[in-house]
Amino acid sequence: MQITDTAAIVTGGASGLGGATARALAEQGARVFALDLGAAIEKAEQIDGVTYVEADVTDPEQVRAAVEQAAGSGAPLRTVVNCAGIGPSARILSKKGPHDLNLFRKVVEVNLIGTFNVVTVAAEAIAKTEPLADDQRGVIINTASVAAYDGQIGQIAYSASKGGVVGMTLPAARDLASHGIRVMTIAPGIIDTPMLATVSDEFRAGLAAGVPFPKRLGRPDEYAQLALYIVQHDYLNGEVIRLDGSLRMAPR
Template identity: 50%
Template sequence: MKFENNTFIVTGGASGLGEASVRALHKAGANVVIADLNVEAGEALAAELGGRTVFARTNVADVADATACVVTATARFGGLQGLINCAGIGNAARVLGREGAMPLEAFSRVIEVNLVGSFNMIRLAAEAMAAGEPQADGERGVIVNTASVAAYEGQVGQAAYAASKGGIVSMTLPIARELARSGIRVVTIAPGLFLTPMMHTLPPEVRQSLGESVPFPPRLGQPEEFARLVCSIVDNIMINGETIRLDGAIRLTPR
């Protein structure tokens, strides 16, 4: 799919992997809707990039918010051709901790945002994409989700996070198969250790140690490298129904 004159929603687009994706898509010539809960950062990014971007305050797990975001895209730019799902949260909690069993609401919250929120955006965006005119090779849209290597090698304390990301991996192929008839591709990226806002909260020596645990290159991934893969997926129509690890060959240890 080409970038020029096509419109993409990027959830979690005000920071981290999402922000890098917004910038890369905009640079390539696309219209971009920045969907995020951080109003200050989202509006600032939209103002910086200019007329082909707009901010939409969006809780991805909320039906009304997600619907309004898609309406913003179609009303402002005349259609929707892409969705990049980067919104997500994480927590670190053992199933059996020092204070007893993990609260069920802590598990449910991560599933709601990461998995249900991603699906909520997918179903609504796909509906809008399917209503559009087919482009080259009959393509109407492309959806890129964000999972994690934790979907495969979740560490102790990552039960909720790993389950949410594993769900994203598992639904990629069946949704891709279903939406194929509408000319909509579905692909997932499973990043390893990346320099996201959460990583910035760690001491420099901890970040360095984590980076050195990556076989090659022995460093944390840069958000721009994630965004480059997003653009490659958008550009290459044969990439469909697949989860791509972007991790420098790392395999997470139990702890």
Template identity: 60%
Template sequence: MQLDGIAALVTGAASGLGAATATHLAKQGTAVYGLDLEKAVAAAQNVPDGVTLLAADVTDETSVRNAVAHAADGPSQLRLIVNCAGIAPSARTLSKSGPHDLDLFHTTLQVNLLGTFNVLRLGAEHIATTEPDEHEQRGLIVNTASIAAFEGQVGQIAYTSSKAGVVGMTLAAARDLAQHGIRVVSIAPGLVDTPMLASFGEDVRASLAAAVTFPHRLAQPDEYARLVAMIAEHDYLNGETIRMDGALRMAAR
């Protein structure tokens, strides 16, 4: 699938992986519609040319439907969805303060798993109506999992569960959507230098980087974005979760 001349919907686009992906796709000639929460969109600065930020909550059906309709009304056909929106709280199943807060667990699943599925299903509904290319392909949906889906650490029970759900639905979604010419692929990043890690001290960041097998550094958001573009252009990738982690295998803590 060629990126030049199509439209893409990217969630979590005001910062981190989403912002890097939106910027990279726009440079490839893609008309990008970036979704994020209203306060994040309002605070966003230096939005690149070719990127339109839309206030939307990925867990809300009406909000996402409106965003998809807005992207679909543009001059370019909407053929690419990239789910980057997510949260990563930390809490143990049982701690000195008691059992894991149920609302926190629910919220994590709601944003990371339900939100991803909500955008996937509503985006697919529109992509399925577009004209296929010469290979009968209509589009691609890229979801963001995490290596925590495979090696959840202490305090990651909610995050791990949500990302394992993203991995689990990848093949099922690819099989469901094959008849519509839509591919589904997930990326499982390792340690990426996003605002989520920016709050850590330099010593902690250096320790995290040293744990990566090779190269001994944190991944950059643009590396995630370039992988999205590669998946889009590689039509035979489908139903798979790709680890982007420098061969890192997480320890228990």
């Protein structure tokens, strides 16, 4: 599927994986609508072809308004990439007591329910576009994590939410097949995003040393490169791709 002269939505599009993906899609000629929270958008770099839209992925009305803006841009909405997410850490039991249920609920709400919300609303809009070759209309790419498979100590909420995203992949692809919409998921390993900007060089080096090959942190542009490849490769559907340098996370 071609990217030029189509509309695309990227959640979490103001920075990190989403920011890199929004830029890459715009460079390929897409009209990109980067959804994010207001505080993130205020700090975002202005990029030609990228329109920032303030929207909380857990809010159905805000997501619907953003999707309508993209779908009404004059270019067909063909691509959605879900990168919005949070990753607080807490053990089931710690010295502070049991895991806060509201924290667990919040992580699942943003990472899993937020992803489902965007998938549902965007799929409805994509399904209304004119079909392309093989009756294809578009593609939705979700973001999981290697934590869905190798959750570490303190990642119970994050791993559960990302495991849910992995679990949605195949049934979502099957549900949307009749509408010509593909669904794929990327499960990144340790990527050098702003979330790691506050840690020491020594800690970063330790993280990189744990990656079998290449022995370095992943880059957001590598995620974006894979996302673009998925968009353009029409036979990729219903699968999760690990982007992790063959990393398997240790317990801690």
